[in-house]
Amino acid sequence: AQSVTQLDSHVSVSEGTPVLLRCNYSSSYSPSLFWYVQHPNKGLQLLLKYTSAATLVKGINGFEAEFKKSETSFHLTKPSAHMSDAAEYFCVVRGYNFNKFYFGSGTKLNVKP
Amino acid sequence: GAVVSQHPSRVICKSGTSVKIECRSLDFQATTMFWYRQFPKKSLMLMATSNEGSKATYEQGVEKDKFLINHASLTLSTLTVTSAHPEDSSFYICSAREEGKGHNEQFFGPGTRLTVL
Numbered sequence: 001a002q003s004v005t006q007l008d009s010h011v012s013v014s015e016g017t018p019v020l021l022r023c024n025y026s027s028s029y030s031p032s033l034f035w036y037v038q039h040p041n042k043g044l045q046l047l048l049k050y051t052s053a054a055t056l057v058k059g060i061n062g063f064e065a066e067f068k069k070s071e072t073s074f075h076l077t078k079p080s081a082h083m084s085d086a087a088e089y090f091c092v093v094r095g096y097n098f099n100k101f102y103f104g105s106g107t108k109l110n111v112k113p
Numbered sequence: 114g115a116v117v118s119q120h121p122s123r124v125i126c127k128s129g130t131s132v133k134i135e136c137r138s139l140d141f142q143a144t145t146m147f148w149y150r151q152f153p154k155k156s157l158m159l160m161a162t163s164n165e166g167s168k169a170t171y172e173q174g175v176e177k178d179k180f181l182i183n184h185a186s187l188t189l190s191t192l193t194v195t196s197a198h199p200e201d202s203s204f205y206i207c208s209a210r211e212e213g214k215g216h217n218e219q220f221f222g223p224g225t226r227l228t229v230l
Contacts (some may be wrong), residue, residue: 001202009154034218036221041223041224042124042223043117043206043208043220043221043222043223043224044208045221048219049218064156074149081175090156090157101147101157101208101219102115103149103156103158104156105155105156106155106156
């Protein structure tokens with residue numbers, strides 16, 4: 001079975017400081033992992049994805065994530081938060097059945113001026 | 114880039130009525146579309162997989178007679194909530210996978226907020 005756990009429901013950072021959004025996954029095989037961002041009244045946008053290539057994945061808007069098999073983690077980071085980064089972030093694992101995406105519970109990122 | 118639209122963005126209906134939600138892929142063809150439901154402060158749960166020209170595949174626990182899915186063309190899937198009740202109030206999100214581009218990404222619509230009075 002596949003699942004993801006997002007350890008923090010809310011994260012609050014000051015503008016210009018680093019961002020860390022945590023995600024742990026469970027999978028019985030080598031997973032494909034994704035981070036999506038959801039702004040209010042907008043669709044989910046893909047930030048980055050891991051599909052068994054390089055373990056450090058760079059995405060859009062300065063975000064990156066590192067796949068760590070030994071820790072079953074896929075944490076999302078950004079060196080310096082921007083006000084426009086305030087949104088809900090979802091970690092997703094793709095199921096063995098390619099149709100299924102399993103979503104984490106989401107982390108709401110708040111960026112303070 | 115690949116864009117998916119949904120219509121309407123918000124709908125309020127009376128209990129017992131039916132509501133249709135459209136999901137369109139605007140600049141690509143999608144043989145497969147997906148319907149998700151998102152409860153307040155909760156994650157997205159896959160309801161069903163919609164395949165163009167064939168019957169939808171429903172997840173366990175999802176009533177197929179209540180949530181009717183039609184995928185009549187490569188750019189349009191519809192979800193009809195039949196005989197809606199207040200417990201059906203939710204945020205419904207569709208996604209689409211671009212034909213021929215593998216299984217590695219789904220493009221999501223902006224969602225439809227359904228409120229049943």
